[in-house]
Amino acid sequence: MTPFHHVSGVAAPMTTPNIDTDVIMPKMFLKGVDRSGLGHGAFNLLRFNAGRPNPDFILNTDGYREACFLVVGANFGCGSSREHAVWGLLQLGIRALIGTTFAGIFSDNCANNGLLTISLDAATVSGIADIVANPARNRLSIDLEQQLIRIDGGGTVPFPIEPARKQAFLTGGDAISSTLVFADDISAFERRHWADNPWF
Amino acid sequence: MSGRTLYDKLIDAHVVRKIDDDGLVLLYVDRTVLNEYTSPQAFAGLRAAGREVRNPAAALMVVDHVNPTAARRTRQMPDADATRQVDYFADNARDFGIEYFDILDPRQGIEHVVAPEQGLVMPGMVIAAGDSHTTAYGAFGALGYGIGTSDIEHYLATSTVLYRRLKTMRIDVTGRPSLGITSKDIVMEIIRRIGADGATGYAVEFAGPALTTMSVEARIVMSIMIVEAGARGVVIAPDQKVLDYLEGRPRAPKGEMWDRAARAWLQLRSDSDARFDREMTIDAGEVAPLVTWGTSPDQAIAVTERIPDPSGNATAERKTAATRALAYMGLAPGTPIQSVPIDFAFIGSCTNSRIEDLRDAAQIFRGRRVASGVRAIVVPGSTQVRAQAEAEGIAQILIDAGVEWRQSGCSMCLAMNDDILAPGQRSASSTNRNFEGRQGPGARTHLMSPAMVAAAAVTGRITDVRELIGGDAP
Numbered sequence: 001m002t003p004f005h006h007v008s009g010v011a012a013p014m015t016t017p018n019i020d021t022d023v024i025m026p027k028m029f030l031k032g033v034d035r036s037g038l039g040h041g042a043f044n045l046l047r048f049n050a051g052r053p054n055p056d057f058i059l060n061t062d063g064y065r066e067a068c069f070l071v072v073g074a075n076f077g078c079g080s081s082r083e084h085a086v087w088g089l090l091q092l093g094i095r096a097l098i099g100t101t102f103a104g105i106f107s108d109n110c111a112n113n114g115l116l117t118i119s120l121d122a123a124t125v126s127g128i129a130d131i132v133a134n135p136a137r138n139r140l141s142i143d144l145e146q147q148l149i150r151i152d153g154g155g156t157v158p159f160p161i162e163p164a165r166k167q168a169f170l171t172g173g174d175a176i177s178s179t180l181v182f183a184d185d186i187s188a189f190e191r192r193h194w195a196d197n198p199w200f
Numbered sequence: 201m202s203g204r205t206l207y208d209k210l211i212d213a214h215v216v217r218k219i220d221d222d223g224l225v226l227l228y229v230d231r232t233v234l235n236e237y238t239s240p241q242a243f244a245g246l247r248a249a250g251r252e253v254r255n256p257a258a259a260l261m262v263v264d265h266v267n268p269t270a271a272r273r274t275r276q277m278p279d280a281d282a283t284r285q286v287d288y289f290a291d292n293a294r295d296f297g298i299e300y301f302d303i304l305d306p307r308q309g310i311e312h313v314v315a316p317e318q319g320l321v322m323p324g325m326v327i328a329a330g331d332s333h334t335t336a337y338g339a340f341g342a343l344g345y346g347i348g349t350s351d352i353e354h355y356l357a358t359s360t361v362l363y364r365r366l367k368t369m370r371i372d373v374t375g376r377p378s379l380g381i382t383s384k385d386i387v388m389e390i391i392r393r394i395g396a397d398g399a400t401g402y403a404v405e406f407a408g409p410a411l412t413t414m415s416v417e418a419r420i421v422m423s424i425m426i427v428e429a430g431a432r433g434v435v436i437a438p439d440q441k442v443l444d445y446l447e448g449r450p451r452a453p454k455g456e457m458w459d460r461a462a463r464a465w466l467q468l469r470s471d472s473d474a475r476f477d478r479e480m481t482i483d484a485g486e487v488a489p490l491v492t493w494g495t496s497p498d499q500a501i502a503v504t505e506r507i508p509d510p511s512g513n514a515t516a517e518r519k520t521a522a523t524r525a526l527a528y529m530g531l532a533p534g535t536p537i538q539s540v541p542i543d544f545a546f547i548g549s550c551t552n553s554r555i556e557d558l559r560d561a562a563q564i565f566r567g568r569r570v571a572s573g574v575r576a577i578v579v580p581g582s583t584q585v586r587a588q589a590e591a592e593g594i595a596q597i598l599i600d601a602g603v604e605w606r607q608s609g610c611s612m613c614l615a616m617n618d619d620i621l622a623p624g625q626r627s628a629s630s631t632n633r634n635f636e637g638r639q640g641p642g643a644r645t646h647l648m649s650p651a652m653v654a655a656a657a658v659t660g661r662i663t664d665v666r667e668l669i670g671g672d673a674p
Contacts, residue, residue, distance in 0.1 A: 015517050018496045020496075020633075027614055027616050031237070075430060079332065079428075080332055083348035083349040103430060105348055105432070108351060112351065162220070179362070185226075186216055197461075200324075
């Protein structure tokens, strides 16, 4: 996965709660056997009307077409486990999401692909959304090393992240290789586990 | 020190090693089930890295999401993309040595219906799979939870996943549900109370006297549907009903091994002094048939209620969301939900496609006809459920009522196959999700129990099922 260190760019507000993965990646784009073409699929039914860009959708409006951050509502990414939603957001150029709560599977999928999810309290998220709703003040930079969001429109916001997750984002490492270092532990565990539960 | 919850016991019994000091562990996973749409990129990743599947015997591959459900079953898929997914799925099963139920296999069906049917799910297991509704297995005293494709690949290569322990929530179900009320109504009532993110970050344990009297299949419905409140894992202490369900299944232990397993499984429960991070109680006796009016599963009301006014919402965002949902659904505040006419009725999905669901529906369809202008389809959860429903005469009742009796699959739960609604069409649906576009771009979904779907199908509008079964409707 692509490492995340310090990324600057436009943030788009999308604060409706419960935006689900069906909306992020509609079913028509789930029939591949690889990860290609999902940038077109991302928010497809909101972005396009009969093949034409929907002028009312935030990512089609002046100042937000190049957005690389979304400031999102509660429970973003709820519903289906489809990782295609995360692949599509990345292919659309989205590098980080700022919100209050993220759905569990979606959040893990983001971490596995280098899409940073930043969880903050509701008042802070709403404050950032209000600032970036003005296209003249919609740029941010996110410094993962320092755990800081710098808002061009004003202010700096620190954010929490677990050390292991931070390290994974910074290095962009391959989780499977890291786990296979413990191959002997897994085998030893398995022998005990099957002795305790021979019916498994 | 207080006792441990069943969830914590299952996690403790599966920790291979600690990864950091913040609760991240390497968790051993006993089983997975794979489908054709969330697994391809995981297998492609294994192939690219030259990795094997560490324990192929722990996995099962079942075609369920993209296949057609037409009554005459063939290997033909609805389109070229689906054909390629199923072909690649079969290649992966063969090349990695994993058991595979193809579309013509008499054991085929929706993964979460098939795995318990085959006895692959046992109390005490941890089961992770590439589908959010893997929580189904909580009903058996196994911890089931959904993962994405990267974690499927991680699991296949290592038999483990990286896991951060969840908070715990106990939901006690008390009281006695009245006639016509199913576990679907009870879980929908819980979701409307706690919200679509009310259980986000939690593993839920269902307990209580009304849960104990419920069938295993009714518990599966609760275990699957609570995902729509954000639950990431579900457990229910196994009891004799679970043992009766599992005994004799193809992959269940036999003979003396069964006796040992059964004794161990009945010990699996939360300690009486275990502490939960959150507890709630729901009185099943107060639950009415529930129906969603919006585009999130928590936007639900009792069938006797009127569609709420968005101005009643606490925050501006929720008000906007409710307004948007009503516009999408083509509904006005204040409308009695019972007056809303439907175009389509769907009974199926991993949530509500088992034999008890079909019996419930047949009770309503018996001696009645699907209303004119309504199309009704019933998609059994597995080929075995289909066969059983035919043997019990249920299929004939449905056919006589004018219902299309289909082959098994996920079908219109997510409409990845050719069972899809046209824009603006309105369905009564026994599924989990009423999201925008879920059953087709522009399609409008009302979630409810299978009996409620049947009631809507025969009257042509959303209907209080209690009026059709002589229950005490208010």
